[in-house]
Amino acid sequence: MKRFLLVALTLVLVCFSCRKDQPSHPELVLRYADNQSSGYPTVEAAKYLAELVKERTGGRIELRVYPDSVLGSETSVMQQMSYGGIDMSRFSLGTLYRFFPELWTLQLPYLYTDNEHMWRVLDGEIGDMYLRNMSGERIVGLAWYDAGARSFYTRNPIANISSLKGLTIRVQENDMMSRTIELLGAEAVQIPYQDIYSALQKLRIDGAENNLPSYVFMDHNQAAPYFYQDEHFRLPEVVMISVDAQEKVAAVDPLFVDVLIECAKESGLYERKLWQEEEKRAYEAAVESGVIFTIPSKEDLLELKKSMEPLYEELSPQQREIVKRIGDA
Known part of the structure; x- marks a missing residue:
């Protein structure tokens, strides 16, 4: 009996100690939106970010992740964040450019x-500069996430650059992407992202362009089994927080603002690792499903790059200087 009471007392003390170190209820709950599903690298990295935030704030701040676009599309989430309706999210450069025109250069x-x-x-320095400058619309850039390279996939085979001419290709709501497609002679x-599969099936479009994991994750390989791996875009993504949310974090503890930034950067490194693993899995799944991959020849790549010259010629002197620095990196 004495032994039982001793064990019970020990458990009570342990529980009391845990409760003392970490509150049973957080002082602040932040909402994080993502348009991908659970299991996708960006969503899993967001969950990892949530774990880090909870651990390093002693449970005083909790980050709740909402995947599958349940809080809205990327554009809708961005608008909601600007007035504090949503606290954090991860955005593609294709979406961010509409709010931050200076990102035009990074989309080339x-x-x-x-x-x-x-x-x-x-x-x-260049990446840090862009993160610092993304502070308008009452949202702030925290860290970069990987989104791989974007290539074309179509319902019918693509042998070379000439095969793209006359095709109807889905793109994001982004001027750079539309211009790129048009310079290749396509329409x-x-x-919306969630409507691509249906558009392919109903023959409304001939193809689309995206990274390999998204292509497989959304089953687009079932409707468009030809993958032209030209890797025309490398568009990283950015984890962002609303200014309102940042102020709420500071109200809990001013030091937690920097804690949150460091957690976001760590989650970015974690996401890169997940992305590499997902790319490998996606490639194997695509091959197994019968997808035909075509890698452009050196001649085709040179022709592809040459067709983009009008975009580079339109750059301002400042933008050309950044492009030069990127090339020198």
């Missing part, structure tokens, strides 16, 4: 030679 097609080149740029159609 064939800007980077490969993934390593892109991260040398974004982890350096750009802006339709």
